Amino acid sequence: MVGKGQKMIRVTLNVNGRDYVVEVKPHWTLLHVLRDQLGLTGVKYGCGTGECGACTVLIDGKPMTSCLVLAASADGRKIVTIEGIADKGKLHPIQEAFIEAGAIQCGYCTPGMILTAKALLEKNPNPTEEEVRRAIDGNLCRCTGYVKIVKAILEAAKKMKA
Amino acid sequence: MPLFRPKEYFRVATVGEAVSLLKRFGGAAAILAGGTDLLVAKPPHVEYIVDISRLPLNYIKKGARGVRIGALATLNDIAASPELREEPYDVIARSTWDMGTPLTKNFATIGGNICNAAPSADMPPSLIALDAEARIIGPRGKRRVFLEDFFIGPKKSVLKRGELLAEIFVPRAPANTKAVFLKKGRTSEDIAQVNVAVRLTVDDGLCKAARIVLGAVAPTPIRAKAAERMLEGKGLKEISQIMVDVARKAAEETKPISDVRAPAEYRRSVAEVLTKRALLNLMERFGGA
Numbered sequence: 001m002v003g004k005g006q007k008m009i010r011v012t013l014n015v016n017g018r019d020y021v022v023e024v025k026p027h028w029t030l031l032h033v034l035r036d037q038l039g040l041t042g043v044k045y046g047c048g049t050g051e052c053g054a055c056t057v058l059i060d061g062k063p064m065t066s067c068l069v070l071a072a073s074a075d076g077r078k079i080v081t082i083e084g085i086a087d088k089g090k091l092h093p094i095q096e097a098f099i100e101a102g103a104i105q106c107g108y109c110t111p112g113m114i115l116t117a118k119a120l121l122e123k124n125p126n127p128t129e130e131e132v133r134r135a136i137d138g139n140l141c142r143c144t145g146y147v148k149i150v151k152a153i154l155e156a157a158k159k160m161k162a
Numbered sequence: 163m164p165l166f167r168p169k170e171y172f173r174v175a176t177v178g179e180a181v182s183l184l185k186r187f188g189g190a191a192a193i194l195a196g197g198t199d200l201l202v203a204k205p206p207h208v209e210y211i212v213d214i215s216r217l218p219l220n221y222i223k224k225g226a227r228g229v230r231i232g233a234l235a236t237l238n239d240i241a242a243s244p245e246l247r248e249e250p251y252d253v254i255a256r257s258t259w260d261m262g263t264p265l266t267k268n269f270a271t272i273g274g275n276i277c278n279a280a281p282s283a284d285m286p287p288s289l290i291a292l293d294a295e296a297r298i299i300g301p302r303g304k305r306r307v308f309l310e311d312f313f314i315g316p317k318k319s320v321l322k323r324g325e326l327l328a329e330i331f332v333p334r335a336p337a338n339t340k341a342v343f344l345k346k347g348r349t350s351e352d353i354a355q356v357n358v359a360v361r362l363t364v365d366d367g368l369c370k371a372a373r374i375v376l377g378a379v380a381p382t383p384i385r386a387k388a389a390e391r392m393l394e395g396k397g398l399k400e401i402s403q404i405m406v407d408v409a410r411k412a413a414e415e416t417k418p419i420s421d422v423r424a425p426a427e428y429r430r431s432v433a434e435v436l437t438k439r440a441l442l443n444l445m446e447r448f449g450g451a
Contacts, residue, residue, distance in 0.1 A: 007170045026171040026211055029201065049202045050266045051351065062268045068201040069269070072171045073194060073213050116265065137350075138263025 011075035015040065016084025024071040031055045031066040034081060042082035042111045046140070053139030056112030057081050063116045065138070082111035085118060094118055097156035098149070105143035113139045117153045121160060129154065166204035168192070173213040177299050177328060183212045185301045185324030193326070195234055196269040198262065199278050219273070219328055222246065228333040229254075233273025233326075237261055240272060250361060251332065253288040253341035257359070260284065260350045273327050276312070279319045280353070282378035282423075286313070287359035288343045290383055291373040294332045300325035310375075313382035336370070339363040342443045344436045348423070354378045355424040356432040358412075360440035362393065364448055369393050369401060374408075374437060379416035379429050386412035389437070402445050409438035 008023040013030075015038060022037050034040045034057065043066060046054030050065040057066045058080035085092040094114050097103070104110050113136060120127060120135040127135070132153045133146070141149060174180040184191050190209040192200055197215075200208075219232035224245040231240070237258040240246060246255040261284050262270055275285045276296070286309060294309045301324040309330070312319050321327065341361035345354050356378050363371040372393035374386040389412035393401055401408075413434035418426040 005169055006167060009171050026168040027166050027204075050198055051263065053263065053265055056265055059269075063265050064268050065263075065265045068196075068198050068266065070171070070194065070197060070201070070211070070213070072211075073173070073197065073215055075173070135264060138265035 009072045009075075011072055013038075013071070013074055013079055014077065015079045016081060022071070026070075026072060028071045029067055030057070030059075030069040030071045030074045030079070033071040034066060034079075040081050040083050044108055044111065046108070051138075051140075052109075053112045053116065053136075054109055056115050056139060058115050058119055061119060061122065063112075063119045063138075080115065080118075082114060085114070092118070093159040094121070094153070094156040097152040097159060101148045101152035101155060103144060103148040103152035105141075109139055109141040109143075113141065113149055117156065120153070121157055125157060125161060127154070127157060164206035166206055166208060168211050169209045171211045171213065173216060175216065177217060177219075177326065180212055180214050180217065180326055181299060181301055181324050183210070184326065187212075188323045193277070195271040195274045196236065196266075198266045198270040199274055214326070220271075224251075226334070228331055231272055231330045231332070233276075233328055233330070234271050235273075237267035237270050237272065237275070238264070241267070250292060250335050250339045250341040253291070253343050253359060253361070254285075254332070257284050257288045257343045260345045260347060260354075263351055272330060276309070276330070277319060277321065277327050279313050279315075279317050279382070281313075281316050281381055281383065282354040282357070283383070284343075284345060284354060284357055284377070286383045287357055287375040287377045288341060289330060289332065290375045290385065291341055291359040291361040292332050292335060293373075294330050296327055297329040297331055298325050299328045304328075306331075310383075310385060315381045336363050336365070338365060338448075339371075340444055340447050341373075342440045342447075344440050344443075346432050346436060353423065356418075356429050356436055358433065358436045358440055360437065360444060362444050362448070364398065367397050369396050369398075374412050374440075376412065376416055376433055376437070378423075379418040379433050381417070384415065384417075386415040386437070388415055398445065398448055401441070405438055405441045405445070408441060409434045412437040 044054035046052035050068045055067045192208040194213040220234040221232040241258045345357040361373040372390040418429035420426045
């Protein structure tokens with residue numbers, strides 16, 4: 001028993017291909033643990049209520065808002081954050097496409113946006129613009145107006161097929 | 163202000179384990195399925211979390227008698243399920259469209275949407291319109307309740323201490339049954355100001371059964387039974403002529419409140435419009451308009 005009588009839970013989180021054993025409190029979110037225990041600050045806190053998508057990570061391949069996932073509940077799951085998608089220092093094609101299209105302004109939404117795009121392109125390598133727009137419906141960007149983000153994702157799809 | 167600081171977290175491997183913990187802790191326990199409601203509400207009274215997310219209740223199966231949807235089926239599973247493409251079950255998939263975001267729908271569950279018992283929840287109207295039943299497991303074994311009777315007030319259901327919603331059963335619909343779901347919210351992510359599901363079963367050109375189920379206009383989802391009765395036994399042509407009156411009757415049966423999302427008069431008025439549009443949609447699909 002620790003703190004105000006809360007019982008810690010030992011969990012194993014597989015993050016970006018590596019197992020981390022961490023002790024978590026019952027109310028800690030996955031977002032909190034990724035940022036504050038594991039130092040993976042690419043994942044952002046935005047609204048805390050699952051509406052903005054800044055905290056998006058992939059859990060077993062699916063994009064989810066990590067602010068609404070209990071860390072204890074993520075035990076044993078495969079988690080991918082933005083830190084985990086470059087390949088030995090070489091940016092992922094979606095990351096490259098975002099830079100080339102100028103799809104990044106303040107950058108706060110970018111990690112979540114890219115992970116959502118990655119999950120989309122794995123499921124649907126040849127999406128229409130409409131499908132891209134639907135896929136990123138849960139990732140808010142307050143800078144770009146989305147035009148360049150959508151363009152970047154469509155360009156990334158072409159790159160990944162090539 | 164008291165914070166959400168549960169003392170202990172349990173991840174259960176069997177339904178029996180869940181039931182015994184829920185019975186032991188009663189109101190101090192919260193069930194965690196997807197968590198998309200629990201972690202927004204963060205209720206400070208919760209002392210124990212019972213995580214049921216690994217129970218084998220994530221399935222959508224169609225059999226001879228109907229469709230069984232496990233309580234842990236996610237909203238995206240439901241949206242994409244091949245078992246829910248055929249009429250009238252397509253209305254269940256349709257009901258997920260305007261809920262939350264694609265990200266939260268990857269883990270928000272149908273069981274959570276039902277058990278939170280929000281009067282504005284989007285899944286119940288379609289399921290009630292298809293005469294679905296809730297299959298419940300508790301300390302005294304299994305029981306079944308029509309989903310229509312599952313809700314007893316805002317945030318209140320018939321679930322008793324120790325009980326868990328395990329499955330939704332949607333009985334096989336008679337031939338020539340079609341249903342539609344419509345929702346009005348401020349944005350597509352937002353909670354419904356009004357939602358409605360309408361189901362018609364037509365045989366030999368006559369309406370054999372009608373369901374009009376409205377959400378967010380009463381303490382629970384409600385059936386507009388007087389309006390349903392106006393439809394039953396009528397021919398499609400006649401229904402087209404009385405649609406406006408049926409919709410007005412359905413709106414009269416609502417008991418909306420005014421809150422931050424919409425005033426009562428607005429809700430009643432929208433209930434009428436949505437019911438009318440739903441009937442119009444069905445008339446077009448039945449070829450009677």
